[in-house]
Every structure is written in structure tokens, then in C-alpha cells.
Amino acid sequence: MSLLELRKLNKHFGGLHVTNAVDLTLEPGEIHCLIGPNGAGKSTLFRLILGEHHPGSGEIFFAGENITALKSFARIHRGLSVKFQVPGVFKGLSVRQNLEIALQSRHRGAELEAEISRLLGFLGLESEQAQMAGNLSHGQKQWLEIGMAISLRPRLLLLDEPTAGMSPEETHMTGEMVQHLNADGMTVLAIEHDMAFVRQVAQRVTVLHLGQVFAQGSIDEIVADERVAAIYLGQAHA
Amino acid sequence: MTGFVSFFRRLEGPQTVGRGPAFWSLFAIVLAIGLAYPLFSDGYTVGNTVYFFVWVFIALSLCLIWGYGGSLSFGQTAFFGIAGYGYGVLTLNFGAAYGFTLIAFVAAVAIAALFAVLLGYFMFFGRIAGVFLGIVTLAVTLMLERFMAQTAGPEWHIGSARLNGFNGMSAMPPLTIPWPGEPIVLFADVGLYYFVLGLLVFVYLALRILMNSSFGNVIVAIRENPERAEMLGYDVRKYQLITFVIGAALAGISGVLYTAWGQYITPSSMGMTAAALPLIWVAVGGRSDLTSTVVGTLVVLAAFQALTIYGSQYALVFMGVLLVLTVLIAPNGLVLGAMNWLGRLAARLTRRAS
Structure with a gap:
């Protein structure tokens, strides 16, 4: 059984069809990257999956259950988790407290403390734990939010541009982080512009264009596809 | 036992300023001064100090909802007024015997909290936030003020309690503690002072524990970023509603204490x-x-x-x-x-x- 299945998902704002009959299936255990030019509808698709937007028509199945009508927090309880495009950390709270808030619903007491320390180590943020999250560098904020997202031990992790604003080294480290999580059994769906990252982690790639699935396949197939190159170049020339 | 200790450890935490022996020594000194104060002062000044204490509860309600929760409620006075009038209506009808004023205290605060459940449900589950929350709550309190102001006629009464329009309701009994022999009447001097001070210390410490608990963590998380809090699996609306109701109860405590203190409440208390x-x-x-x-x-x-x-x-x-x-x-x-x-x-x- 597939983990996530989008069936003919439509969302329009006024006359603008942001997603148009999108079909997408995610198998358990895969790392799937979603690429496409700006305005292709990638972030809107995330918001539909998370329940922040509701589709005009179409259905969303998660692990066989129709979740189209569920509220966002209920979808999180089913095993979804997200890192937003703009890092959504709790800026006025310490790094440690950020993680505590993410972890406290599954752990208590000494177990909670141990889990926070383990996660700080995994993210390389031990020396920043007492800092206000708002004072972190952009890359560190991204990692902190990834840390919060994986605290929930999700079955499906959604990453919206996880490496935006990162140096090539940081991007590579993020890629290793994602592969590490995947090796532990986490399914990942990532929106990403950085092709080095996509090449590093993606097992399958879906190209979204004008709200529709334009192409799908392995990274090599996508790179070799002249039509895909054309939509990117077309945009660059526009 | 460990649960007991960790409960009290929550008196300190990231959500409250002040920790360690230095802070708690200072707290003990201030409390000792507070306890000794009536011995060195006259009844009128002590009564006046109670008046200050009375308002701290509504201030704490706003601290909770606005400061910690990030939702600006402009209408805490609505709950203040509802509880104040509630206490008046109940005690004017049923008197002060058998400790009924204390029951009226609790009942009036409960009525205010119940009203907050209704109002809060529509606001938070209707996803009203930011400045609109301030506007709705302000409108509610002003509406209540207007309504109470036009109840001057004799037809406006609940049981034997006249509402009296803008002149306000008066002559309700003060808080009275039943006691074998003679009941203790808490007039606005030393008796009420110790009662209110005790309640204030209890509420302050309880709120410290609450805000440093995992519940408090979620409340400040919602203030910082409600979307992120929801995407960590928290039903933001539920947490906001609970905070709002606790806040309303605190404002209600102020309302009852104010009414019992001056044996008087008017619509302008909600203006x-x-x-x-x-x-x-x-x-x-x-x-x-x-x-x-x-x-x-x-x-x-x-x-x-x-x-x-x-x-x-x-x-x-x-x-x-x-x-x-x-x-x-x-x-x-x-x-x-x-x-x-x-x-x-x-x-x-x-x-x-x-």
C-alpha cells in the first residue's frame, strides 16, 4: 500500500488553478523530490497535504485512510510532519525549549531530557541550546526546525526547501541528515531548487509545472528530459 | 514522590523570571512584610491596600491571555462585571448565612468562566485572532456596560436583587466565613486583607507552576508561531480556549472581590x-x-x-x-x-x- 496518495487534487484561487488534477503517489521508504519553476504550485500542494488549504476537489489518502477532511493537527497525529519554507521556529524561545515543545507530547522527565540532548547532538546545536532561536543563523534555524519536525517520529516528513540559504557544505550535510533519517525508515517528500541536493538524495523526482504533474522519474531521466529543460529555460528567457 | 517533587520544581522555569535561593528569599521577605503589614497600619490603609490587591487578579488574567498567549483581550472587564453582578445577585437573594457568600464567590466566578467558554468557543474555533480578537472582546464588554446601564427601572430585577442601572447594585453582604459561635465577616480591613493576600499568593504560585508545565510551553509556542504549534500536533484552538477561560475566571475573582470589598458594583466597571x-x-x-x-x-x-x-x-x-x-x-x-x-x-x- 502506498503511504501517500493524491487523487485529482484541484485548488484554485479565483480563476487561477494553482494545482490542477494532481495525481501523486509516494511509496513507503522513498525519498521523493518535488521540483518545478516558481509558481508551479509546489508549496500549495504541501499546504493541501497538511490541511492548511482545502482542495476544491480531489482526495488525499494517507496510509490508506482518507484524510481530506481532517484538521492539520489531526493529520500530524496520523504521522505527517513538516519543515516550512520560511523556518518556523519559536524565535523568542531558547533552542532547547523549541525542541522540548516538539518532544514533550511523546516523552517526559529524564527521558525527555535525554531525547533533547540526543537531538541537539544530531543537529550539531549543543553549544547553541541556550540561545534564542531567533538569534541563530539561517542554516541553523533550518536544522532546528528539521529537528522539531523529526521529533514527532513522522512516517512522512515534508521538507519545503530545506537547504535554502545554505552553503554547499551545509547543503551536503543536510542531505546526509535526510539520508540518515531515511535509513531509519522515514519517507521524505522534499521541495527543492538545489539540484546538487536533489541529485544527492532523490530516489524519484516529480516535476510540477503550472499546477500539473509534468514529468516523473529518476533524477537521470528528469535531467535527460528535454521538455523539462525547456520549461526551466523558457522561464529563464521569459 | 518524584512526581510530587517535579510538580514543585515547576515553580521555576523558562516562562517565569526569578529562580534560585536569592529569588525565593526575597519572595519570603516580601511575604513576611505583607503578613506583618496590618500590625503597623490602620484599618483604612489596610482596606485601601486590599483594593490594590483585588485588581492584581484581572492583571494576571491579561498577563496569561495576552502576555503568554499572545491574544490581546480588551474585554477582561466583561468577566469582572459578570462575576461582580453575579455575586451581588446571589448574595442579595440568598444572604450570607451558612457560608453562602463563599459559595456565591465560586458560583459567580464559574458563571464568568462559563460565559468565556461560549464567547471563546466562537472566537477561537472561528479562528478570530490578532486585532479582531481585541475588537470583539471590547465590543462585548461595552455592550454589557450599555445593557446594565439601562436597567434602572423597577422591572429590572433578579429575584429580590434590583439591578439599578447606572447607579449600580449595592448593599450585598461582604464575604463571610462560617465559624462555630460567631461567623467571621470579612469587612474591607484586616480580615479581608489576609483572605485576599492568601488567595493572591496561591494564584501566583499556581500560575507559575502552570506556565512552566508542558501546557505553558504550548501556550508560549502559540504566541510565537501558531502555525508551527499546530504542525507539531497541538490543537491550537483548544489551548487558546482553555487559557481564555482560566483568564476569565481570574478576572471574575477580581470582580467578586471588588464587589465584596466595596459592597457595590456599577456598569462603569465594564466601561x-x-x-x-x-x-x-x-x-x-x-x-x-x-x-x-x-x-x-x-x-x-x-x-x-x-x-x-x-x-x-x-x-x-x-x-x-x-x-x-x-x-x-x-x-x-x-x-x-x-x-x-x-x-x-x-x-x-x-x-x-x-
């Missing part, structure tokens, strides 16, 4: 000025910290009263100026700013000493 003043106390003190709110409220109230005596018409203007200055100089509050500065100074001194 524009009454609604705006708690915002100023809390903003000036430091809305995101319980201790700052308590200290700030008491200081500003005492200053306000002194000003009212010496230049009555300018006192409100001064309050406005104080608010503007606070927003410009110390947007997080003057008391909180000063406490943080003291904390940093102490840390620097201990570092230098070691």
Missing part, C-alpha cells in the same frame, strides 16, 4: 476606561512575566491613586503618557526590563567573583 486600565498596568509592568505583572500593577495603582488625590483630572492623562513611554522605552515592560537588567548584573558580578 471603556475600566477596560483600558488593566492593559496599562500589565504593559507597564511586563506582560510576559507573572512577577513583573504583579509588581507593576501594584506600583502603577498606588501611583495612580496618589495622582488622583493631587490632580484628579490629569491622572488618566498620565496613565496614557506612561503607556506611550513604556512602548517607546521598554516595550516588554519597565519592571521586566529592570529585573532582567538586575539578573544580568548579578550574573556578571558572580562571574567576576569566581
